[in-house]
Amino acid sequence: MRTQVPLLEIKNLHVQFKVFEGVLKVLNGVNIVIREKEKVGLVGETGCGKTTTIKSVLRILPSPQAKITGGQIFYRGRDILTMQPREIPGLRRGELSAIFQDPLASLNPVFTVGQQLGDILKHSMKHQGVKGISKKEIRSKAADLLRETGMPDPERILKTYPVQLSGGMRQRVCISEALRATVKLLLADEPTTNLDVTIQDQILRRLDDLVEERGTSILLISHSLGIVRDLTERVYIMYAGTIVETTRTRRLFENPLHPYTKALLKTIPKLTGKGLSEGIRGRIPNYLNPPQGCRFHPRCDSAMNICRKENPPGFSAGNDHVAACWLFRG
Amino acid sequence: MPKNEIAASAFTAKRINISKGWYKFSRNPLSVLGLTVLIIIVLAAVLAPYITPYPEHAGPYTNFRESSLPPSLKHFFGTDTVGRDVFSRVIFGYRFSLLLAAVVITLSVPPGILLGLVAGYTRRKWLEVGIMRITDIFLAVPPLVLALAVTAMLSPKLLNQMMAISLMWWPWYCRLVYSVTSSLRHEYFVHDAELTGVGRGFILTRAILPNCVGPILTKITLDMGFVIILGASLSFIGLGVQPPKPGLGTMVADGAKRLPAEWWMAVFPALAIMLVILSFNLIGDGLRDMFAVEEI
Amino acid sequence: MTVMNEDILRVKGLVKHFFTRLGTVRAVDNVSFAIRRGETFGLVGESGSGKTTVAHTLVGIYKPTGGEAYFRDQSLGEDFSHRSKALKKNIRIVFQDPGSSLNPRWSIKQILELPLRIHRTSYGKNHVEAVSELLRMVELPPEEYLYKYPQAIGGGEKQMVAIARALATEPDFVALDEPTSALDVSIQAKIIKLLTRLQKKLDLTYLFITHDLSLMRNMANRVAIMYLGKIAEVAPTREFFQKPLHPYTNMLLSSIPVTSDEEEKLKPKQIRSTGEIPSPVNIPPGCSFHLRCPRCMDICSRLDPVMTEKEAGHWVRCHLYPAAGQ
Known part of the structure; x- marks a missing residue:
């Protein structure tokens, strides 16, 4: 460790x-x-x-x-x-980023891909303390990001709106947004x-x-x-x-x-x-009344008495391997 | 399974749905406030002859000794130029406003729904296009202008005003139901009903219509406010409820001449209009939340 | 007595085009196959391949633009509004999205009553018992589910209700359009088991559609793979997975994530997924796959290949496998 x-x-x-x-x-x-x-x-x-x-x-x-x-x-x-x-x-624009299942919901339909990507790049550079970057530079950086995700013809994609792209293309846009340089x-x-x-x-x-x-x-x-x-x-x-x-x-x-x-x-x-x-x-249990003890016990073939009473902590099985199950109580 | 248990179970399912709806509606305190205010207004309007301090002031009554009095404990909203109690007249004014809204909605919603369902579901392009273009024509004319024209052409009274506004109002429901229907008609449950072999009438009324209820109800509550304001605008310019009957719009118009010194004559009827519209809007918001599908 | 090998459904040169403002969408373009009684015929492909349109045309949501399709000896050349009640009873479908396939304003009882009322008049007034019977068939306890509304139950349970609804008319043929693609694997396993059990019990024939090749491997007797409205390869399942011929089949197989080294060995290694499926409005000339094909030849961009039978029952439509005598 x-x-x-x-x-x-x-x-x-x-x-x-x-x-x-x-x-x-x-x-x-x-x-x-x-x-x-x-x-x-x-x-x-x-x-x-x-x-x-x-x-x-x-x-x-x-x-x-x-x-x-x-x-x-x-x-x-x-x-x-x-x-x-x-x-x-600030954290979300800086070091933390996320991509979701539905790329269309994370992209703004009224701005072009280039505008959105540019905005994010600007903010993320501000976060790094870089200022006064020309529009042209941002544009070429945005195109670079798209190219890295395997997008064909990034210059053209920058001018399109999200709805004009296929699902795969949209997700590539989201990935390029998410993978800007500052992201950890x-x-x-x-x-x-x-x-x-x-x-x-x-x-x-x-x-x-x-x-x-x-x-x-x-x-x-x-x-x-x-x-x-x-x-x-x-x-x-x-x-x-x-x-x-x-x-x-x-x-x-x-x-x-x-x-x-x-x-x-x-x-x-x-x-x-x-x-x-x-x-x-x-x-899956009803979250209103989850089962007592281990939440899996009603579906478990090896359930024991203790499983119905106490929630198992993580038991180490060596090699960074942890299982939250009473079967591995040492 | 015993019979009574089944019935009980169906009944319970309905009851749970209702109380769940109320839960979602009431989560927004403003909607509850709107509903409360509206209930008070409606009760007050219905019971106006019994609860207003001077019910006779709602008609041709004059008492020049008490004319143009500012608000006091005797006259909550003051009196007008001929000495009538503004508070009593406002409550009676609500009667006409609510009646107008109720009649307009009752007249315009059913034809709107019917045409919208047909246009949204039919596979005949000409029928769909025909209905929707006629709808567009009606929508293109500003409602106030058409209502003006109709009311002026006939005679300026409440009944004609109702007819004129209803004529203007159905296209909105047609549009709404059309858009919901034309998206629902490609839902799998509609396809399934078709493939099972049920008739068109059944699909429209039993499969599709129940799914339009949410948006329709939400729109109705919002529209009640709009109709009231339109009616008030018409009576403001003298084309609605005729004096000496107390129309809220007429009262604002008459009172406006006395601004700013005798402000209560215009301000209280105006506030009354605002209050009822606001409460309808708040209820509308609550209904929208109620019918929305919730994701966790 | 019917022969086991009877073709219950025959499709010949089926065409379904949609005419839109953007142009003609050639969703299904000359598709032929036959389904034998009692088998599960698999149709696999990516989105836009036309596999769902094939199912929708066969069950009668659309009228085919061209070609022929027969159920036994009845033509499927019309949509539902012109089909006989008997045909509607015998051909049923389970849709992909359990959320959209059940009317949110109907209770489960109402949902299941509808097909009974229309097709099984002999059940008379006692719908509750008949509906309960259907629910028991799909392993849902009626006392718990009868009066529930779709939004109150899980995706897997919704799909079981949809299966019960399809089987309510006692059909011979059921199209299963990605019945489990919206569900978790543990629920998928349950539903697939249920479907297989019911198939044996009720002597059903399935058209099984999915994009999941691993699932297809475990479900179908024969598999056809579609690309841009055309079938690229048809073979008995075992053969299809052990000796895939078409480059597209190979590409698809190489792309699927698997969970064991044993399966990893079955994935074709020499091929990697590239490009995207083109829009069916704008289908490339020649073989529609040639733009993405790693083994593309000169002829592929000019001439659309024809189906040839490489081995008994194993058909492929690719210039790499020319017909004998060409």
């Missing part, structure tokens, strides 16, 4: 949503660490709290429904949750979920190269274990608002420990064609 201060450290994060039916206890003690230049994956099914986690980091949880009820999020040792509201936009940590929330596999493949390869080149850290959020396997070094598996397992990505696929991870891996259809498993019995 390296001793330096991690780039991002989420500690025991609890988030709740207030709705008509009551209080949804969504995040239930999430712990995530991202070190510098590290590529980390966060995997889980719909509704497990992946997006809530990333929104907490960016401080864009929907108000007034959502409330952070516990925990800290340290960015380079400073707690984001206690920062003044006016500091947040990229949060990518299902960046290729809406794209075709051939386009996804191209974009992820490009993204990987860029992240590698610049030494940016990335938190890749995905429901696809395949993508995470290709792109990350370390992975967190999330279930019902808790991190159930974390380890080096290679190791997770070779030796999954947590019963949920094992079941999840089995449900993925294989190219080798050995049929499908039955899926995981039961369904």
